[in-house]
Amino acid sequence: MRNFLKNLVATFVCLSGMPFLIRELICRDRIAILMYHDPKPTAFAKHIAYLSRHCTIVSLDTLVSAVHRKDFSQIPPKSVVITIDDGHAGNFKLLPIFKQYQIRPTLYVCTQIVSTHRHFWFKIDGQSKKEKERLKRLSNAERLTRLKRTVDFEPEKTYPDRQAFNVAEMREMAERVDFQPHTRFHPILTRCTEAECEQEILGSKSDLESLLGVECLHFSYPNGDYTEREVQIVKAGGFRSARTTEIGWNTLDTPPYQLNAVPITDNAGLMLFRAELTTIPQRLSRWVTSLSRSNER
Ligand SMILES: [Zn+2]
Numbered sequence: 001m002r003n004f005l006k007n008l009v010a011t012f013v014c015l016s017g018m019p020f021l022i023r024e025l026i027c028r029d030r031i032a033i034l035m036y037h038d039p040k041p042t043a044f045a046k047h048i049a050y051l052s053r054h055c056t057i058v059s060l061d062t063l064v065s066a067v068h069r070k071d072f073s074q075i076p077p078k079s080v081v082i083t084i085d086d087g088h089a090g091n092f093k094l095l096p097i098f099k100q101y102q103i104r105p106t107l108y109v110c111t112q113i114v115s116t117h118r119h120f121w122f123k124i125d126g127q128s129k130k131e132k133e134r135l136k137r138l139s140n141a142e143r144l145t146r147l148k149r150t151v152d153f154e155p156e157k158t159y160p161d162r163q164a165f166n167v168a169e170m171r172e173m174a175e176r177v178d179f180q181p182h183t184r185f186h187p188i189l190t191r192c193t194e195a196e197c198e199q200e201i202l203g204s205k206s207d208l209e210s211l212l213g214v215e216c217l218h219f220s221y222p223n224g225d226y227t228e229r230e231v232q233i234v235k236a237g238g239f240r241s242a243r244t245t246e247i248g249w250n251t252l253d254t255p256p257y258q259l260n261a262v263p264i265t266d267n268a269g270l271m272l273f274r275a276e277l278t279t280i281p282q283r284l285s286r287w288v289t290s291l292s293r294s295n296e297r
Helices: 002-015 018-026 041-054 060-069 089-100 129-137 140-151 167-173 194-212 228-236 270-276 280-296
Strands: 032-036 079-086 106-109 178-181 218-220 241-247 259-263
Touching: 002 018, 002 270, 002 280, 018 270, 032 241, 041 089, 041 270, 060 079, 060 178, 060 218, 060 241, 060 259, 089 167, 106 218, 129 140, 167 194, 178 194, 178 218, 194 218, 194 228, 228 241, 241 280, 270 280
Parallel strands: 032 079, 032 259, 079 106, 106 178, 218 241, 241 259
Antiparallel strands: none
């Protein structure tokens, strides 16, 4: 039902001419950071082909430097940044597309899950969507206790199958990928103690820097959850930026540690993708979700 509605909204958005109007009028001096998770190569290739015809794909570093300088003059109009979160194994299959279009997207990775047979807590079988949302609201300790009790999950437990890419794949991708940390185990930072929070943020930076031998300067908050405390830890830890999941574009006034994102449905058809570039379907969907949450209360 949700997908049907999403596609229906997308059809209306596209028929209204909004993708063209927003791109030509609004996106001249506003930059979108597209946020993916685990797109399939066929869908992703279509998105990138579309973007390469209508926009300019720039690196995250280019955008962050411009935001710090408060000067977008070096960035072409209608620019977008590509980011992919978590470190899902399937991302490795996108490498030929990165090469073909000569892009260098940012992959934010959970540094204690990539290169291991550990699993992402939110990808454990047998959990409903509702249960996952409930877990996100618990304290970090309570979430882990509940995961252990209900699905026998532990962050450091290893499984026969691999959910994240391995170090050999990372090294192969490194030429065309900007790897950046996304915590160690993907906790909800705002539900962590200060010590846990520092360990997750700063530990993921040092993990990735020693794994790849490069300096990591950009962070993204798991699930987009952050408060002033997380911003301060990220800033003091030597990062130059952090991406949230607030829906929107980035302008000269966007704070570098609260960069906005444009969430993209991983395997969206071209109609939905074009509509999502306007951010209208995502804003509608968040509005509906917040309405149904307030009705639950
Ligand atoms: Zn994530």
